[in-house]
Amino acid sequence: MLHRSSPRPLLPVTALLLVALVGCSSSAPSSPSPEPSVDTHGEIAGAAELAEPAVGLTSIDGEGRVSHLDLLEETTADLGAVRTPAALHSDGRYLFAADASGVSIVDSGVWTWDHVDHFHYYRAEPKLLGDVRGGGVATVATSTSSTTGGTGVFFPDSGEAVLLDTEALSKGAVVESFRLRVTPGPGLVAPAGSFAAIAAADEVTLHAADGAAMGDPVACTEPAGTITTRVGAVIGCRDGALLISVEDDKPVVERIPYPEGTSAPRATAFAHREGRPTVAAVAGGAGAWLLDTRARSWTLLPTPEPVVQVTAVDDKDANVLALTADGRVLVLDGETGAERAASVPLVGASLAAGQPVSLIADQQRAYLNGPTEGRMWEIDFADGARVAREFAPERTPLFVAETGR
Numbered sequence: 001m002l003h004r005s006s007p008r009p010l011l012p013v014t015a016l017l018l019v020a021l022v023g024c025s026s027s028a029p030s031s032p033s034p035e036p037s038v039d040t041h042g043e044i045a046g047a048a049e050l051a052e053p054a055v056g057l058t059s060i061d062g063e064g065r066v067s068h069l070d071l072l073e074e075t076t077a078d079l080g081a082v083r084t085p086a087a088l089h090s091d092g093r094y095l096f097a098a099d100a101s102g103v104s105i106v107d108s109g110v111w112t113w114d115h116v117d118h119f120h121y122y123r124a125e126p127k128l129l130g131d132v133r134g135g136g137v138a139t140v141a142t143s144t145s146s147t148t149g150g151t152g153v154f155f156p157d158s159g160e161a162v163l164l165d166t167e168a169l170s171k172g173a174v175v176e177s178f179r180l181r182v183t184p185g186p187g188l189v190a191p192a193g194s195f196a197a198i199a200a201a202d203e204v205t206l207h208a209a210d211g212a213a214m215g216d217p218v219a220c221t222e223p224a225g226t227i228t229t230r231v232g233a234v235i236g237c238r239d240g241a242l243l244i245s246v247e248d249d250k251p252v253v254e255r256i257p258y259p260e261g262t263s264a265p266r267a268t269a270f271a272h273r274e275g276r277p278t279v280a281a282v283a284g285g286a287g288a289w290l291l292d293t294r295a296r297s298w299t300l301l302p303t304p305e306p307v308v309q310v311t312a313v314d315d316k317d318a319n320v321l322a323l324t325a326d327g328r329v330l331v332l333d334g335e336t337g338a339e340r341a342a343s344v345p346l347v348g349a350s351l352a353a354g355q356p357v358s359l360i361a362d363q364q365r366a367y368l369n370g371p372t373e374g375r376m377w378e379i380d381f382a383d384g385a386r387v388a389r390e391f392a393p394e395r396t397p398l399f400v401a402e403t404g405r
Helices: 166-170 348-352
Strands: 048-050 056-060 065-070 075-081 087-090 094-099 102-107 110-114 119-123 127-133 139-141 150-155 160-165 176-181 187-192 195-200 203-207 213-219 226-228 233-237 240-247 250-257 278-282 288-292 297-301 307-312 319-324 329-333 339-342 359-361 366-370 375-380 386-391 399-403
Touching (some): 056 094, 087 399, 094 150, 150 166, 160 166, 195 240, 203 240, 213 250, 319 359, 348 366, 366 399
Antiparallel strands (some): 056 065, 065 075, 087 094, 094 102, 150 160, 150 187, 187 195, 195 203, 278 288, 307 319, 319 329
16 A cells, blocks of 8 residues: 655656557557657557656566556556565666566556657556566666667676667567676676777776677776766776767777875766766765766765765755664755755665665655655655655565656
């Protein structure tokens, strides 16, 4: 059963959109759709185009059962089951649930296509797409598009670097563009346009979509953490980050070192509002790192107290959201680090138990899951970190992702 404390206002439409006449019901054909034409604005045949994003929270419980909570209708749908995941990654449409033997892929059926100055919103039939096998809990990296480009999967135990065809995923098929064997251990595959960067064994190599190597390796000591912004793909290294962008249909690698003289712990995991250029990472007990990929610069942001998670909203107010060890959500000034607001403790029990808690930010709201508490929350960070809605799903939200945006 779902409980809420107050209704969520409908989001404004950012552009005038035409509603697709094909597949305007809630279901879409189960067979793969034909290839879209050039510049289809993210449309896939059989999907309904919507006037606003079909935002939802897609979650997986401790037995691998997948549920989707529609945040506009406040209804819940059962999407099936996958193997119990040890980690989860999402690009806002797909869920990549990883365990020690592979990655299960769930298509939530809702997505947004970013046309830079406006957006298109779609709904299709949700489905379980299948598995990608490999050794060890995989690191997954996505691009900013759920209908084009690639998705990177790296298996640490077997040293297998896989690039999935994201356009094929959008048609319901799991297709590997390449699968290469490199040195086992920590690593990742970061997609950038039609290319991909493989980070492993203290170096980064560039590859075409068919796996062919391009150029010389670039040093990256102890690679950890990756995220894609409007500017390009970020790969964290011990001395800073690499930014892989595409210029004139060619991949370009730039190094963004940490500021000279800094002693703060490095960034190892990045988070941000989808598509924005600025990303955030925990800097140990020193606060938070902000990486502006447009300016190619790092800022060490002091926080009022040590935080365990941080994400950059990157809005006009420069809001940064952080999660404290006792489960409070802080709203911080991204220029000074000063606290603007704080919620009451929400997920302290989950954090104390070592449960996976995710703090997710979009333009208007933040979302938080508490597996131990058996709750999910919608937080209005612009209104004093107020809990706008509280949900009590029937299934424990062990892992959760915001989908449709």
